Amino acid sequence: MATVLSLLLVVLLSHAPSAFPATTTAATTGFRVAITRTHSPNSFTFKERFHRAVQRSRRRREVLKLANYSRHDVEAVFKWGDSEYLIELAVGTPMQPITAILDTGSDLIWTQCTPCIRCLPQPSPYYKPSTSSTYSVLPCSSPSCSGVGHRCNQKACQYDTSYGDNTETRGFLATETLTFGRKRVPGLTFGCGIWNNGTLSGSTGIVGLGRGTLSLPSQLHPRRFSYCLTPYNSSSTGHLFLGSKAKLGRRHRGGHVQTTPMLPSPSAVPFNTYYYLPIQGISLGRTLLPIPKTAFQIKKDGNGGMIIDSGTLLTIVDPAAFHVIVKKILSLVHLPVATSTDELLCFSWTPGLHRLPEMPDMVFHFDGADMVVPKDKYMISDPEEGLCLAIMSGEGTSILGNYMQQDMHILYDLKANSLSFADARCDQL
Structure with a gap:
């Protein structure tokens, strides 16, 4: 060679x-x-696409964990391409x-x-x-x-x-x-x-x-860059903005621009690659979930904490946080449980037999900012095959995945070392 x-x-x-x-x-x-x-081939069913997404997100998290120990292992480019x-x-x-x-x-x-x-x-x-x-x-x-x-x-x-x-x-x-x-x-x-x-x-x-x-x-x-990702089931076009083009203007749906500081990478993380966010907790509706503070603490070895990542589909949280979220979801969704493991949660849903439940927004509380995530961004549904939580469990670093970032204009201010976000129609920016 x-x-x-x-x-x-x-x-x-x-x-x-x-x-x-x-x-x-x-x-x-x-x-x-x-x-x-x-996009994955149309021959894949919802169940197949979801489980492939789980495998990709799981592997991504594993590599992020490995990256704390090796300067040659970086993030995965996943096999199934959707x-x-x-x-x-x-x-x-x-x-x-x-x-x-x-x-x-x-x-x-x-x-x-x-x-x-x-x-x-x-x-x-x-x-x-x-x-x-x-x-x-x-x-x-x-x-x-x-x-x-x-x-x-x-x-x-x-x-x-x-x-x-x-x-x-x-x-x-x-x-x-x-x-x-x-x-x-x-x-x-x-x-x-x-x-x-x-x-x-x-x-x-x-x-x-x-x-x-x-x-x-x-x-x-550039002082800043931003992107706006179109929905998972859409063929429309989003945009990446760099420099002076990266700004949060008037074209966002409801609410106002939220800004939170980005945390420095732990010294154990090679190349200082990741964007860490100061997460304080998670609410579902008006209920602040009783997630232990240790679930999102950054450890000396570089594991822990939460990063935002455009290359991971599902959001991944510490098992302690996942179990609290699942318990609350189960109290709200009265559908037959199809999958309930230490890592995943899915429900069976038959149109005409079951009605999709009304569910409140999920809110990620960061230092100085609240990211409001509506039901269709934390639950993945298919009218023929089921309803799944777009959050999975994984030890190590938590990841805010791109499914929750859909139709949200997200700005990275590199000079101020902050992250700003606002709801947007990404195909109209």
């Missing part, structure tokens, strides 16, 4: 206009990019289109490229650095090289990243011009993946939005 990579490096360098350029600071006044979502949100952009000069998974739980920006030892199927041609006049491989001496698991190959920075579902990408860190809509940004560090294994859910790679040095926000240095 090392010999093959060395030969490919020679090819990549031979076509690059400058092998080891100085790093370019990418400044931007602001832009927006459309967000779409992947919980990821995608953005379209272009790489290189002339521009070559790519479609990447949007992920606030990881940092590296990468795409599959040629010449390729092993590449996964994707909907568009593989990126060809040999045809781009703005592509340059980075040396190991580059500060960017320390932002990812890496090794040196003929003094070039070779990255090696493995994901929790056994997806892997290996290749070379390089600088390149990325284009978002009409906005061209030169000198961004990204991964040119020439050995890739696993699955990419119909995309070409990943755009990381985490807090680490190689993420898109960290490289662009």
Whole structure:
């Protein structure tokens, strides 16, 4: 493998206009990019889709837990491809289109490229650095090289990243011009993946939005960024906003903008990737649930607490919090229980025989802000097969998943270190 990579490096360098350029600071006044979502095949039933979502969310949580102990294990790109949100952009000069998974739980920006030892199927041609006049491989001496698991190959920075579902990408860190809509940004560090294994859910790679040095926000240095995710069962388009375009304006449904500070990552978390939120408790209707305070405490080893993540479908909470939530849900829902385990809760529901219950809003109480989650964002329903709680149990770090973030404009203020949110029609922003 090392010999093959060395030969490919020679090819990549031979076509690059400058092998080891100085790093370019990418400044931007602001832009927006459309967000779409992947969908599982229609042949999957509701029950199959839900249990696949459980498996993806469970694996995501496991990898987040593992990430506290290994600098090479990062978040999973999940196999069944119906919980990821995608953005379209272009790489290189002339521009070559790519479609990447949007992920606030990881940092590296990468795409599959040629010449390729092993590449996964994707909907568009593989990126060809040999045809781009703005592509340059980075040396190991580059500060960017320390932002990812890496090794040196003929003094070039070779990255090696493995994901929790056994997806892997290996290749070379390089600088390149990325284009978002009409906005061209030169000198961004990204991964040119020439050995890739696993699955990419119909995309070409990943755009990381985490807090680490190689993420898109960290490289662009915007004061803020935001996104608005369209509903799970919708084919409409949401948007990612960066810089001056990221703001919460008048177009939000009901209520007012809520703002909470983001907590610093524990020192045990590699690369400072995750966005931790100061959760104080959870209410269902007017009832503050008796969840132990220890359920959301951040531990010295990096586990515990709650992060917000665009790449996890279901919300995951500590078992102590889950059991309290389930007890309250069972007192409100008078339907036959289909699944009730230490991890999941589902009810049977037959149209014409059962009526969907009236259920109050769920409220996540953060420091200085309340996130109101209506029934259709914490319960997943299908008229033929059932009603399931969109919350699962898992030890370790709790995760506010993207199902609860639907039709909510969420703003990350990186200068103020705060998170703001408001209800919105994401397809109308």
